[in-house]
Amino acid sequence: MSPVPFGARLRAAMDARGPLCVGIDPHASLLADWGLSDDVAGLEAFSRTVVEALADRVAVLKPQSAFFERFGSRGIAVLEETVAAAREAGALVLMDAKRGDIGSTMAAYAATYLDPASPLFSDAVTVSPYLGFGSLAPAVDLARENGCGLFALALTSNPEGQEVQHAVRADGRTVAATVLGHLKAANADAASRGELGSYGAVVGATLGDLSSYDLATGGPLLAPGIGAQGATPADLPRVFGDAVRNVVPSVSRGVLRHGPDVAALRAAALGCADEVRTAVDEVRTPVERQGL
Template identity: 80%
Template sequence: MTTEAFGTRLRRAMDERGPLCVGIDPHASLLADWGLTDDIAGLERFTHTVVEALADRVAVLKPQSAFFERFGSRGIAVLERAVADAREAGALVLMDAKRGDIGSTMAAYAATYLDPASPLFSDAVTVSPYLGYESLRPALDLARESGTGVFVLALTSNPEGAEVQHAARVDGRSVAATVLDHLRAENSDAAPMGSYGAVVGATLGRSIDATGANLAINGPLLAPGIGAQGATAADLPKVFGANVRNVVPNVSRGVLRHGPDVAALRESADRFASEIRDAVAS
């Protein structure tokens, strides 16, 4: 078992290494850009290179499970190795799986990523609350027990998300605001930062205001959209305001496009981390 809460470990990693999460997204076009084949050999080379380049310097690495699952059991084996190697090198691993279900199925998803006995044991996992927030209870409870974390989809950067996340409940509150309220309650007794985070797009600007969402959840805010999606480090204080210190900006293509050169990957990640640190401190 991990004896220290994920939120505590994440706060320390962000303070020491800079507040940056880099995705590991081996989609076919990126493999081709690296001069790799779209097969297990290419997947393994890509993943190993990213972990070798970044796991000893970034706070968080975020493998996207789907890009490994598409290769079947051999792809999952590559993912298992990447998770273990990244954690051994000091990076926290956030598994981007976006799981969401009910009952025993949700419990099985939770065990896959948050049980220390699992070969895919990660420091945290992304989950979807749109079968009802309490459907996530198996993952929330196991995270508390095992010292891991969850990041719940709240205000995502894709435009289609608004039709659900901005929708008003019968009490007039938006769905996204309700999800954030639940997370605030989960983190109420945590210090220095809770282990229950939200996914909030860095590209959303002040459109967040229209949802009535309060981002002060005493937990981490995973912010996709920096780099290729158009957001910059300078946008973070504008979007997140007083909560910016708890933001974990995610950059994927903005860093990965510099591979397969290890030095170039490191230089790009270091540059993003420096820009983000300066923006947060300003």
């Protein structure tokens, strides 16, 4: 049997648990805030606590690979344990690795995160399309084969991204619009069946009015920037318009700062998910609200 596509699993998880992604970002200052040492022991305690608190109740957990990689092989071992434990508890795991390369190297990156035989096998991974979207073909193909997803950087919230993403091509389209167009094409089959596609875009929630862009890619939109970066759930309809139904808001510090208390982490995450539900519900039609 073919695996259930990531887009379908993501839609079901958001409907059941709320449209929210929580980052697992064990940077040094946050470990210190939790009273943990900036070493592998602290990394392990932090990650275990986040998984215990949230993996059975939020839709998506997003480990930032760099914060584990900085501890070398022992840090990667903790990342492997974190991914496995989170998936076992029912969360979808989005590996935030932002990989991008060409040929056999891209194929190796894809196998690292999208091959069920890999110890870092995740439900989805972030990728960079800035060696040309076609360079991501090994990841697109393996994701399709194994029911996984991709989130390609499209309109990121960092100011430096504008020099590439807002650059205008010879055909008059911006680079970001081109990336969104490729994702829409990749999601066409799912869209024809009325399903959420598995190939998503990363679009910052802090960017303001994006009505000049076609965000209706048929796939999910990962929206970082909620909380510490200044965006709120109430901003989502203004930024994303009708595409807000497919938005997966991503929050890290806004939830993680409530640790290491498990109950406080849960309350913060569930409270944020409820705020997102309320904001999205305001733009849904009466029929959609009834689940028809």
